[in-house]
Amino acid sequence: MLEKSVMDAPFLKEMLETTYNMWRFGWDERNGGNISCLLKEEEVSPYLNVNGALRVIPLDLPVPELAGCYFIVTGSGKYFKNVKTNPADSLGVVRVSPKGNELEVLWGLADGGSPTSELPAHFLSHIARLKQDPDHRVIMHNHATNIIAMTFTHDLNERLFTKTLWKMCTECIVVFPDGIGILPWMVPGTDAIGMKTAAKMADRRLVVWPHHGIFGAGTSIDETFGLIETAEKAAQVYSIASAHREGIKQAISDEELWRLAEEFHVTPAEGILTVKI
Ligand code: 13P
Ligand code: ZN
Numbered sequence: 001m002l003e004k005s006v007m008d009a010p011f012l013k014e015m016l017e018t019t020y021n022m023w024r025f026g027w028d029e030r031n032g033g034n035i036s037c038l039l040k041e042e043e044v045s046p047y048l049n050v051n052g053a054l055r056v057i058p059l060d061l062p063v064p065e066l067a068g069c070y071f072i073v074t075g076s077g078k079y080f081k082n083v084k085t086n087p088a089d090s091l092g093v094v095r096v097s098p099k100g101n102e103l104e105v106l107w108g109l110a111d112g113g114s115p116t117s118e119l120p121a122h123f124l125s126h127i128a129r130l131k132q133d134p135d136h137r138v139i140m141h142n143h144a145t146n147i148i149a150m151t152f153t154h155d156l157n158e159r160l161f162t163k164t165l166w167k168m169c170t171e172c173i174v175v176f177p178d179g180i181g182i183l184p185w186m187v188p189g190t191d192a193i194g195m196k197t198a199a200k201m202a203d204r205r206l207v208v209w210p211h212h213g214i215f216g217a218g219t220s221i222d223e224t225f226g227l228i229e230t231a232e233k234a235a236q237v238y239s240i241a242s243a244h245r246e247g248i249k250q251a252i253s254d255e256e257l258w259r260l261a262e263e264f265h266v267t268p269a270e271g272i273l274t275v276k277i
Helices: 010-024 119-132 145-153 158-168 191-201 221-243 254-263
Strands: 034-039 055-058 070-074 091-096 102-108 138-142 180-182 206-209 213-218
Touching (some): 010 034, 010 070, 010 221, 034 119, 145 213, 158 180, 158 221, 191 206, 191 213, 206 221, 213 221
Antiparallel strands (some): 034 070, 034 138, 091 102, 138 213, 206 213
């Protein structure tokens, strides 16, 4: 018999706060957006029975690389506004089966619910990021308003897009020196968009889906939220500044961006800034 209620688990509390904040920010209208967070067995076992499963869900795209991994994940079709009041319906704690072809549901996803339809993009991105960073934990997707708006007005070349964002707020190049990947427009919820997203995640932590939203990766929920928040803020500044009657008159120069990179010990992704003299 477990003594602790899962409602007291720090990983659950953090998901409730985060989904609500994302909704408050206007990033997650209706069921827009999804989060998955890797958990350690020792984080889960005080709260949930890890020696069995409530049910199993077959995976269309097997992920043997993640066999035995635990995740808390948002459910498909669930409104971020309501996660706080109905966590067992909106979220699930799952474990990937030993062969990587099934999900074992340990808690939540009540009444036959499914994990997010973007699970292929989440799982393949987790695999890509873990290869780069053993501390990687979180994939977060949402419909950040100003990022989406920018995909209508700005060139979709990822180098130009990244450079514009770096120039909008001084902190950007420090927070995402690896830049932003951009996919062509694609149908969401498919293995194909999952594979393309994960391929971009191999060497960066932000991927924009034009006219849809953004994917972010990080070592914690806080860090991933902050990463998306920083890009979204820069996109908002861009929208405001470029809509101004007189247009953008000045911005941070490439030389100043190099000085920031040097001061904060980050390496800007190649081919974006003019070469340092
Ligand atoms: P889910 O409700 O299946 O997570 O889908 C929301 C979404 O944002 C799709 O891209
Ligand atoms: Zn979406």
